[in-house]
Amino acid sequence: MASGDMAASGAGVEDNYLTHSHGFKSWFFTLDHKRIGLMYLVSILTAFFLGGVFALLVRTELLTPGKTIMDAETYNRMFTLHGAAMIFLFIIPGIPAALGNFVLPIMLGAKDVAFPRLNLFSYHLYVAGAIFALASIAMGGVDTGWTFYTPYSTTTNSHVIAMTLGAFILGFSSIFTGLNFIVTIHKLRPAGMTWFKMPLFLWALYGTAIIQVLATPVLGITLLLLIVERALGVGIFDPALGGDPVLYQHFFWFYSHPAVYIMILPGMGIISELVSVFSRKHIFGYKFIAYSSIAIAVLGFLVWGHHMFTSGQSAMMNMIFSALTFSVAIPSAIKVFNWLATMYKGAIHLDTPMLYALSFIFLFGIGGLTGLFLGALAVDVHLHDTYFIVAHFHYTMMGGTVIAFLGGLHYWWPKMFGRMYNETLGRIACLIIFVGFNTTFFTQFIMGSHGMPRRYYNYVPQFTPYHRLSTWGSYLMAVGFFLMAGYLLHSLFRGRKAPVNPWGSATLEWQTSSPPPHDNFPEAPAVGDPYDFSNLEYDPSLPGYRRRGGPKA
Amino acid sequence: MSFELGMMAAAGETGGSFWMPPEISTSAAGVDWIFYFIFWISLFFFLLIVGLMTYFVVRYRRPKGVEAEGAPSHNMVLEVTWSVIPLILVIVIFYLGFKGFMDLFTSPQNAYEVLVTGQKWKWLFQYPNGYVDENLHVPVDVPVRLVMSSEDVIHSLYIPAFRVKRDVVPGRYTKAWFQATQAGDYQIFCAEYCGKSHSDMLAKVVVEKPGDFEKWLEKASNFLDTMPPAEAGARLYKTRGCAQCHSIDGTSGIGPTFKGVFGETVVMVGGAKVAVDENYLRESINEPQVRVVAGYQPVMPTFKGRLKDKEITAIIEYIKSLER
Numbered sequence: 001m002a003s004g005d006m007a008a009s010g011a012g013v014e015d016n017y018l019t020h021s022h023g024f025k026s027w028f029f030t031l032d033h034k035r036i037g038l039m040y041l042v043s044i045l046t047a048f049f050l051g052g053v054f055a056l057l058v059r060t061e062l063l064t065p066g067k068t069i070m071d072a073e074t075y076n077r078m079f080t081l082h083g084a085a086m087i088f089l090f091i092i093p094g095i096p097a098a099l100g101n102f103v104l105p106i107m108l109g110a111k112d113v114a115f116p117r118l119n120l121f122s123y124h125l126y127v128a129g130a131i132f133a134l135a136s137i138a139m140g141g142v143d144t145g146w147t148f149y150t151p152y153s154t155t156t157n158s159h160v161i162a163m164t165l166g167a168f169i170l171g172f173s174s175i176f177t178g179l180n181f182i183v184t185i186h187k188l189r190p191a192g193m194t195w196f197k198m199p200l201f202l203w204a205l206y207g208t209a210i211i212q213v214l215a216t217p218v219l220g221i222t223l224l225l226l227i228v229e230r231a232l233g234v235g236i237f238d239p240a241l242g243g244d245p246v247l248y249q250h251f252f253w254f255y256s257h258p259a260v261y262i263m264i265l266p267g268m269g270i271i272s273e274l275v276s277v278f279s280r281k282h283i284f285g286y287k288f289i290a291y292s293s294i295a296i297a298v299l300g301f302l303v304w305g306h307h308m309f310t311s312g313q314s315a316m317m318n319m320i321f322s323a324l325t326f327s328v329a330i331p332s333a334i335k336v337f338n339w340l341a342t343m344y345k346g347a348i349h350l351d352t353p354m355l356y357a358l359s360f361i362f363l364f365g366i367g368g369l370t371g372l373f374l375g376a377l378a379v380d381v382h383l384h385d386t387y388f389i390v391a392h393f394h395y396t397m398m399g400g401t402v403i404a405f406l407g408g409l410h411y412w413w414p415k416m417f418g419r420m421y422n423e424t425l426g427r428i429a430c431l432i433i434f435v436g437f438n439t440t441f442f443t444q445f446i447m448g449s450h451g452m453p454r455r456y457y458n459y460v461p462q463f464t465p466y467h468r469l470s471t472w473g474s475y476l477m478a479v480g481f482f483l484m485a486g487y488l489l490h491s492l493f494r495g496r497k498a499p500v501n502p503w504g505s506a507t508l509e510w511q512t513s514s515p516p517p518h519d520n521f522p523e524a525p526a527v528g529d530p531y532d533f534s535n536l537e538y539d540p541s542l543p544g545y546r547r548r549g550g551p552k553a
Numbered sequence: 554m555s556f557e558l559g560m561m562a563a564a565g566e567t568g569g570s571f572w573m574p575p576e577i578s579t580s581a582a583g584v585d586w587i588f589y590f591i592f593w594i595s596l597f598f599f600l601l602i603v604g605l606m607t608y609f610v611v612r613y614r615r616p617k618g619v620e621a622e623g624a625p626s627h628n629m630v631l632e633v634t635w636s637v638i639p640l641i642l643v644i645v646i647f648y649l650g651f652k653g654f655m656d657l658f659t660s661p662q663n664a665y666e667v668l669v670t671g672q673k674w675k676w677l678f679q680y681p682n683g684y685v686d687e688n689l690h691v692p693v694d695v696p697v698r699l700v701m702s703s704e705d706v707i708h709s710l711y712i713p714a715f716r717v718k719r720d721v722v723p724g725r726y727t728k729a730w731f732q733a734t735q736a737g738d739y740q741i742f743c744a745e746y747c748g749k750s751h752s753d754m755l756a757k758v759v760v761e762k763p764g765d766f767e768k769w770l771e772k773a774s775n776f777l778d779t780m781p782p783a784e785a786g787a788r789l790y791k792t793r794g795c796a797q798c799h800s801i802d803g804t805s806g807i808g809p810t811f812k813g814v815f816g817e818t819v820v821m822v823g824g825a826k827v828a829v830d831e832n833y834l835r836e837s838i839n840e841p842q843v844r845v846v847a848g849y850q851p852v853m854p855t856f857k858g859r860l861k862d863k864e865i866t867a868i869i870e871y872i873k874s875l876e877r
């Protein structure tokens with residue numbers, strides 16, 4: 001502890017993981033989970049930037065019906081690349097591989113993950129997968145949508161094989177990360193940290209890892225079959241070759257529905273941490289939240305058919321999948337109510353991470369509730385493949401996962417880099433993104449329920465005002481993100497030095513210095529209840545928290 | 554911004570509600586009822602969640618250093634309650650959705666049947682008498698069943714005003730049905746992404762007044778007698794599949810373009826030169842393999858017996874009209 005507090009007061013320049021060694025190799029071949037996490041962070045943020053640029057191009061094209069800035073074939077490539085980059089390169093690895101890698105071992109008071117070499121290998125696979133994806137873009141891109149539906153994907157002349165090969169490799173990166181996390185959580189918990197004394201973020205990562213390990217191989221096989229069909233003309237999905245195109249959809253969604261929980265579960269885990277810390281109160285209903293993570297992970301495997309309600313599958317299948325889909329609503333609802341109950345009689349601090357947590361509850365609330373419309377068979381028939389769906393999954397994936405990711409990023413930023421960002425700008429950016437987001441996507445609910453189909457380059461004039469408003473919202477969002485990029489980068493050079501525990505959290509990563517030393521902890525941290533804040537007191541001179549009775553700054 | 558919002562109200566279709574397009578089929582009202590049922594429940598919960606959140610933020614916001622007064626960190630009764638109430642509600646919603654779906658799914662025995670073909674990027678509707686049209690004409694107040702299949706990739710037939718959507722899959726038949734309740738023109742979209750002109754794969758449902766449908770069908774089916782031949786030929790060009798391989802804008806596809814071909818001299822496989830006249834065109838349609846244009850594969854199907862003489866004449870007139 002003492003050493004940590006000294007670093008916080010800036011009393012001595014210490015060895016930390018950032019300065020521990022130098023040079024490209026010391027990063028690219030590091031076994032340090034923190035450095036790997038950081039490299040992931042840089043990579044996924046690059047992907048997010050690219051995906052964002054594609055999104056802005058798509059939205060700009062949609063300002064007017066017909067051609068605005070690009071032709072139909074370019075547009076089809078843009079929305080495909082937007083989806084593929086955002087999903088495979090940003091959201092899926094986002095929270096687990098970037099934030100999780102950095103935080104998970106420290107939260108456990110461990111030196112590293114269980115298999116550091118496998119961890120590095122996962123990252124290298126990620127880079128290899130990304131290179132394939134970029135190669136396919138460089139060759140002219142893919143126009144199938146990120147879902148690669150057959151027989152379109154086996155007959156189009158765009159560069160499907162390079163892209164699917166990329167996704168295939170990325171899948172393995174994801175599997176290995178999951179495997180690593182499962183073993184780490186089982187084996188490296190410190191004495192005193194039983195399963196039910198684990199921070200909820202770890203429960204969420206654990207649930208996520210199970211899905212990663214069990215579902216991703218199916219994606220791998222599916223994409224491989226697709227490549228085999230395309231390259232060798234073996235009939236699997238293409239009816240012209242004797243295959244079944246709907247079979248592809250079953251395979252694809254058998255992975256890709258659980259994958260939405262790979263995306264959202266860790267986000268929920270972050271929110272559980274943030275709500276408790278910034279309400280200065282023990283999380284409410286710990287066990288319900290922990291179990292609901294596992295329930296979501298398990299139930300998430302049984303609902304894939306809800307993407308095929310209009311595909312012609314039997315009424316019986318539709319009924320079963322609809323019923324199972326609704327069952328996933330319950331654990332999600334439980335979490336939301338528990339977060340609210342945590343805030344009740346708390347001492348709420350509206351720092352930037354908390355603003356993201358509140359934003360999350362608002363946006364994910366809409367995303368989750370609109371899921372009820374889509375689970376209901378009769379209504380889904382009308383809404384399927386319209387902008388209502390587009391809006392729904394952006395409210396869950398972006399309003400949910402991305403907002404939670406940003407909350408987590410702002411929360412752990414001081415720990416990662418040892419610097420504080422400008423709090424005022426942080427709040428302003430959060431607000432701009434919130435307003436921009438709702439402007440962009442709420443309009444899409446309305447045009448969707450009025451019948452605007454998705455993936456449309458051209459549209460009937462009736463929808464013009466909605467599209468315009470939506471595009472303006474996306475520009476506003478972009479402004480928020482640029483502001484964020486600005487103050488975060490600025491903080492790296494000019495930011496105030498971060499104390500050990502700026503937010504007063506009780507999880508273990510806040511017991512070591514910011515940024516942590518190479519080995520995470522100079523001495524084993526004291527394990528306690530991750531949501532008991534009674535041992536922490538605020539010290540305005542830091543400003544931050546320190547242990548009651550600990551040495552003064 | 555206010556301009557945009559004003560436009561939005563104005564741009565709304567005639568009829569319809571804030572969330573939904575006008576209800577033109579017998580199933581639409583039922584679907585909308587479920588939609589609004591879920592909507593009000595969702596709105597209630599959303600306001601509850603955001604209301605509580607806002608209230609807590611205002612009520613319990615504290616400066617740094619002030620710690621929480623503390624409240625229990627779990628409460629079994631409360632937690633079970635807020636698990637069970639949503640559970641009951643989703644069971645109700647599931648049931649309504651399923652019941653409504655069975656309505657959309659099961660078509661009445663006596664429905665009027667139209668065969669639908671989806672292909673990149675248009676719809677073709679074939680009536681019981683064999684006539685094919687690019688738009689779907691149906692009688693009002695009569696149940697209509699669509700039996701659909703695709704020529705290439707997956708498409709999806711979507712009629713928002715009827716709340717009907719069904720994928721159109723190659724190699725199998727899918728069905729949809731509806732009963733229109735009001736005469737007028739309504740939009741048909743393709744809802745499953747199918748490539749370059751996916752968003753232009755549009756058609757209209759024309760709901761005809763009682764009695765008008767039969768008149769329309771009879772007149773339309775006799776278009777060879779009532780239309781100028783070149784115009785009739787243009788229609789056959791689109792509905793009989795020529796457009797898939799032959800362009801009319803000068804670009805070469807699977808087959809040569811029709812633009813300006815009449816009167817030209819064309820080179821055949823083997824080197825023979827042929828002047829394109831009526832007889833050559835007729836032969837090319839009836840027996841395409843006899844003389845194959847150089848640079849193309851002999852893949853054109855024969856239309857002998859599939860096109861009547863009168864139809865072939867109309868197509869030839871149409872090709873003649875496409876000057877360079």
Ligand SMILES: [Cu+2]
Pocket residue numbers: 256257260303304306307
């Ligand atoms: Cu799903």
Ligand SMILES: [Cu+2]
Pocket residue numbers: 671674707708709743744745746747751754
């Ligand atoms: Cu289509």
